[in-house]
Amino acid sequence: MDAFYASVELRERPDLVGQPVIVGGLGGRSVVLSATYEARGFGVHSAMPMARARRLCPHATVIPPTPGVYAEASRGVMEIFRSITPLVEPLSLDEAFLDVAGARRRLGSAAQIGELIRARVADEQRLPCSVGVASTKFLAKLASGRAKPDGLLVVPRDAITDFLHPLPIGALWGVGERAEEALTRIGLRTIGDIAHTPEATLARALGPAAGAALAALAWGRDDRAVVPHEPDRSIGAEETFARDIDDPVVVRRELLRLSERTAARLRAAGQVGRTVSIKVRFADFTTITRSKTLAEPTDVARIVYDTARMLYDALRLDRARLRLVGVRVEGLSEADRTPRQLAMDGGGEDWRAAELAADQAAARFGPGAVRPATLVDREQRDRDRRTSSRDENTTVW
DNA sequence: TCTGGGGTCCTTTTGCCC
DNA sequence: TCTGGGGCAAAAGGACCC
Numbered sequence A: 001m002d003a004f005y006a007s008v009e010l011r012e013r014p015d016l017v018g019q020p021v022i023v024g025g026l027g028g029r030s031v032v033l034s035a036t037y038e039a040r041g042f043g044v045h046s047a048m049p050m051a052r053a054r055r056l057c058p059h060a061t062v063i064p065p066t067p068g069v070y071a072e073a074s075r076g077v078m079e080i081f082r083s084i085t086p087l088v089e090p091l092s093l094d095e096a097f098l099d100v101a102g103a104r105r106r107l108g109s110a111a112q113i114g115e116l117i118r119a120r121v122a123d124e125q126r127l128p129c130s131v132g133v134a135s136t137k138f139l140a141k142l143a144s145g146r147a148k149p150d151g152l153l154v155v156p157r158d159a160i161t162d163f164l165h166p167l168p169i170g171a172l173w174g175v176g177e178r179a180e181e182a183l184t185r186i187g188l189r190t191i192g193d194i195a196h197t198p199e200a201t202l203a204r205a206l207g208p209a210a211g212a213a214l215a216a217l218a219w220g221r222d223d224r225a226v227v228p229h230e231p232d233r234s235i236g237a238e239e240t241f242a243r244d245i246d247d248p249v250v251v252r253r254e255l256l257r258l259s260e261r262t263a264a265r266l267r268a269a270g271q272v273g274r275t276v277s278i279k280v281r282f283a284d285f286t287t288i289t290r291s292k293t294l295a296e297p298t299d300v301a302r303i304v305y306d307t308a309r310m311l312y313d314a315l316r317l318d319r320a321r322l323r324l325v326g327v328r329v330e331g332l333s334e335a336d337r338t339p340r341q342l343a344m345d346g347g348g349e350d351w352r353a354a355e356l357a358a359d360q361a362a363a364r365f366g367p368g369a370v371r372p373a374t375l376v377d378r379e380q381r382d383r384d385r386r387t388s389s390r391d392e393n394t395t396v397w
Numbered sequence B: 001t002c003t004g005g006g007g008t009c010c011t012t013t014t015g016c017c018c
Numbered sequence C: 001t002c003t004g005g006g007g008c009a010a011a012a013g014g015a016c017c018c
Helices: A004-012 A051-056 A066-085 A101-107 A110-125 A137-147 A157-164 A175-183 A191-195 A199-206 A208-217 A248-269 A301-314 A349-365 A378-386
Strands: A021-024 A032-035 A061-063 A088-091 A095-098 A131-134 A152-156 A235-246 A271-282 A289-298 A324-335
Touching: A004 A021, A004 A032, A004 A066, A021 A051, A021 A137, A032 A051, A066 A088, A066 A095, A066 A110, A066 A248, A066 A324, A095 A137, A095 A378, A101 A110, A110 A131, A110 A152, A137 A152, A137 A157, A157 A191, A175 A199, A199 A208, A235 A248, A235 A271, A248 A271, A248 A301, A248 A324, A289 A301, A289 A324, A301 A324, A301 A349
Parallel strands: A021 A061, A131 A152
Antiparallel strands: A021 A032, A088 A095, A235 A324, A271 A289, A271 A324
């Protein structure tokens, strides 16, 4: 999708079409999530700090993000893809690979299918997108990038190296700032340069895995299949504070919130995880992680939180200034294929039962209907005390 | 300019067992 | 009893992507 979040917002704001628009938070620490091509003309791009973007383009309209709307638009677009072929591999909310080899008899050449998709997405979702057509995932992705905005580009098999070799190394998938620097240092500028460099040299600069990957990609070699639904490897939540926090009580409360959110998402996905990790980012942006692998996988917020808190307390930070904390659960497996341990102390089963009940309340009354008392802010608490029990919507544990 | 939140994957280090 | 090293899993860090 082209400038996905911004394009979705423009559906509701047709008056802004053709103007610089930036989707991003209003807080002092937010970044650009999406920008229209008009805003990009001023040097604005995603992941840029909002403060800088506004300086570059002061007359841009800034729209705070509405994630639910993007998820809904994404579902609509993916549905169109799946009506073309079941072989759809979403890469993110706004991007997917389609293997259309089997659809050609029915729908025409890959290029015709690409135009069909673009027309249907424009028609049914009123959103612009770009399509890259090629014989491998990597080439198709590169081509879609070159087709933007609102275009289609085919890379025929006999034009692969002509297309690929003049491009800068940064265009390669997996070459970011660091790898680009390392490759530039040994005199490589284009993908063609990489193609004519021995794999051993690349491996020395970037490690064996990245070296082998680049050596293959630089010749368009990429045998990865389009795989419909890869299971998640981890689920987590993190939050940057509006200003740095040095109070351990506040940090622990945040860890509890993030643990609740993470575990609720695990249960909703029918997943359990064995490893709990926390992330701590200090005021100077240095970041550390700590993790602990449990004896049994879990989807219970109380167990995630107890582990997260233990990891945090073990750091003995002593009022260091933190800008972010995060909680993540890794080593996932399906809950119903993973037998639950029958421990003497209940092994968290009673907590699990309580949290499942809270899930049901949340489904009826909205997220946060039932939550730990420490997560109920003072105003909310006062309001609830005044509310009659008849239409009480919030329960305090 | 001052850096979000969701992830994946790879590499290196560490601790443990044999 | 001490030492060394291979193998392994867990832990930690970091690059990268959208």
